[in-house]
Amino acid sequence: MSFSSMSKQQVLDAGEGAGEEVVELIPGLPEEVAEKCLLHLPFLYHRLFRTVSSTWNRFLTDAPAKPPPLAPAAAAAAAAVSVSFSLPFLFAFAFDPASRRLQCQALDPFSRRWLLLPPVPGGAAAGSFAVVGLPRRGEIYVIGGVEEGGDKAVRSVAVYSAARNGWEEAAAMRTPRGYMAAGEVGGRVVVAGEDGEAEVFDPEAGRWLPAAPRCGAAVARYDAAAAGGKLYVTEGWAWPFERAPRGAVYDAAADSWREMARGMREGWTGSCAVAGGRMYIVAEYGEWRLKRYDEARDEWRMVAGGGVPPEVRRPHVVAGEVGEVAGGRRRIYVVGAGLDVAVGTVSAAAAAGAPPPHDVEEEVVEWEVVKGPAEFAGLAPCNAQVLYA
Incomplete structure (x- = not known):
């Protein structure tokens, strides 16, 4: 059922149908086509577009609204539909090394132009805070950090809503934290400190809850990723490479930690992005080749097609689209200095040639570079997220 049809049904169900006509979204166009047109409107201007008509206002207000509780299978199907009708916007957080100011930009997937977002609240030092996106909710959380110019960790949390194009304060963490690992697991935000303490934020309830602590030696955050209901944290290799890196995995369903598999932690040699449910890393060495983790074999497999184009320079951050794109493909973004994007x-x-083992899927990557504006030349990215807006 289309949005306009649902609106009419809602009016009738409310007993207000007599003599009331719901205006078409775009006169002369089939309702399904009109809906897709409106879903392509830049989210930054939704407030303005809502003033066009009451029908546009209802559509732009209700379309991203949270649905009522559904059975698991129905909820999964609804989530897939909501993603397919939304557009993936790349959000990049970057510091100006001269002013030390943090800014957030969103890359429009059609025009390939960067859109400046409202200033990020807070004043945490670069790299000390965590950033977690909830793609299907259209929200980004900036969590904790260490005060600029000091060593005091903070509890504050700010949330950005794509629907409102604005920031607001969220419930503070139970414990001040900086330089933590964090990720979205099962629709909730999980943060874990180097000391093994962890907590979980439920966006529906708006509160933080304690999570099972991680036992054993401390694991410094080199990189982290969330996939398949789990948060993966690795400390990475460190000079002089005399000891294999440690790694830990938090299972949200069991509320428990376990040691990361050996092949995963020893082969995790770059920044990880999760795309279409699969974990990829952009290797820090050589040509920045892309590798995918094969859980069954506990190994990182090289993806054919060459490394990240050399036009994209360090420092860089990575992000992936949560859903698959047309044809079962997956999309990964590498944001480099000056907000050049591969x-x-x-x-x-x-x-081609000898076939691989029958149960191993070989992959290839094709790269396209989107150059950042000249005025972004000095910006250094520190995080990237993909939201469906």
């Missing part, structure tokens, strides 16, 4: 589209590789 967009990688990963697809199944065509068979």
